Amino acid sequence: xxxxxxxxxxxxLLAPQVYAEDQPASAASAKELVSLMDGRKAFDGAFGQxxxxxxxxxxxxxxxxxxxxxxxxxVDDMRAKMVALVKDSMNWDAFEPKMEEIYRKSFSQSxxxxxxxxxxxxAGRAVIAKMPVVMQNTMQVMQEMMADLMxxxxxxxxxxxxxxxxxxxxxPDDQSSDSQASAGQ
Numbered sequence: 037x038x039x040x041x042x043x044x045x046x047x048x049l050l051a052p053q054v055y056a057e058d059q060p061a062s063a064a065s066a067k068e069l070v071s072l073m074d075g076r077k078a079f080d081g082a083f084g085q086x087x088x089x090x091x092x093x094x095x096x097x098x099x100x101x102x103x104x105x106x107x108x109x110x111v112d113d114m115r116a117k118m119v120a121l122v123k124d125s126m127n128w129d130a131f132e133p134k135m136e137e138i139y140r141k142s143f144s145q146s147x148x149x150x151x152x153x154x155x156x157x158x159a160g161r162a163v164i165a166k167m168p169v170v171m172q173n174t175m176q177v178m179q180e181m182m183a184d185l186m187x188x189x190x191x192x193x194x195x196x197x198x199x200x201x202x203x204x205x206x207x208p209d210d211q212s213s214d215s216q217a218s219a220g221q
Contacts, residue, residue: 061148066136069148072155074164075135076128081168085175087119092179096186 094111103111139148154160 059145061140061143061145063136063140065145065148065152066139069139069152069155070132070136072152072160072164075132078167079128079131081171083119083123085172086122087115089175090115090118 094115143151155164
């Protein structure tokens with residue numbers, strides 16, 4: 037009987053801790069975590085990268101052809117309008133509460149508490165400080181890999197277009213054969 041009471045007492049002592057670990061994260065914790073992670077700074081930095089990436093993409097799309105000054109102005113104006121449109125539509129004040137909600141839905145309170153402790157620590161602060169450089173280097177490596185991949189993708193697109201053209205050339209022959217066969221019946 038005493039073993040049974042001991043197990044019940046032990047379970048009751050652990051129940052609040054287990055229950056607390058399963059609790060959803062609080063809004064205050066999510067807000068603190070996003071703040072500790074320098075969410076605004078990361079968000080703003082993403083726009084600078086987006087503008088650079090759009091510029092690189094447009095240069096690649098021109099396939100090395102030199103644009104006339106008039107064409108370049110049109111392309112530059114379009115890029116500036118796209119960046120302005122995205123900045124107007126996706127600003128930090130609108131994005132921050134959504135980011136906090138994502139963290140609240142994704143992590144329990146105990147997980148959130150652990151991340152908050154980490155990002156307050158020297159190692160966590162180092163991660164925050166160095167992450168922009170890590171992301172910049174990652175983007176550079178990805179761009180290099182994409183540059184190597186683009187000729188293969190272009191060749192695949194060219195082959196696919198050729199196959200479709202050949203299929204379209206055969207289609208009228210197939211239709212005339214079908215109509216002749218049905219006329220002969």
